[in-house]
Amino acid sequence: MINTTDFSKRLKKIIDYYGLSASAFADKLSVQRSSISHIISGRNKPSLEFVMKILTAFPEVELYWLLNGKGSFPKIIQEKIESTSPPISTSKIEKQVTQQSLPLEEKVVSTIQSNGKTIDKIVIFYTDGTFDAYQK
Template sequence: MVNTSDFIGRLEHLLKYYGLSASSFADKINVQRSSISHLLSGRNKPSLDFVLKVVNVFPDVNLYWLLNGKGTFPTDAENSPAKTKAPPKTNPTPNTLPLKPTGNPKKTIEKIVIFYSDGSFEAYNNE
């Protein structure tokens, strides 16, 4: 059985760790904002669907830690947002074209960043 007040504390810890408001957290895991509010106030208990959404969206969250406080959070300190590493420098392939916008000719693109669903990203600089 999940202790609701302890679960609320762990959920608040997640929000603080990721720097999210309750609203943005709800949007990120694709649940109604009111459901987060009801959980945090103690009105409702977490559903299995809610817990699974949290674990799927935030891979750092250990299921057992979230449910009963056993285990660690984050599960892998190396990949946590607090210890992000700079992306490796990538060399453009020989057949890439210079980046030029089609709009205002006085503007140039300095950097393009691609974000992947697993939380990783790649940055390309116009060098």
């Protein structure tokens, strides 16, 4: 469960970081200005749609940090992570290339056959913060 007091503090931090007023922040998210006021005051809890709008409009905001206060804000830029991560071995790269060249159905079938498990649900997360869920 989200602690609304802490969430509102993090929301204020985002607004201050971008140098926006509460009304400009609401306009950027395409929400009513009163929504921002009500969430900051603790009157209302943020909806999933509201959280997703923040993540879409402000890519430097990490979901886990926004909801739980753990992680970092602003988000560490991906290039920095890639430059500090250890190099991948050639066999891993070859395996990834082979796996990427297979159609999705073949990947799923080979995964199911290799571990003897049955897939119940598949969730695909997109870089814009949205997702699709597929269930049997």
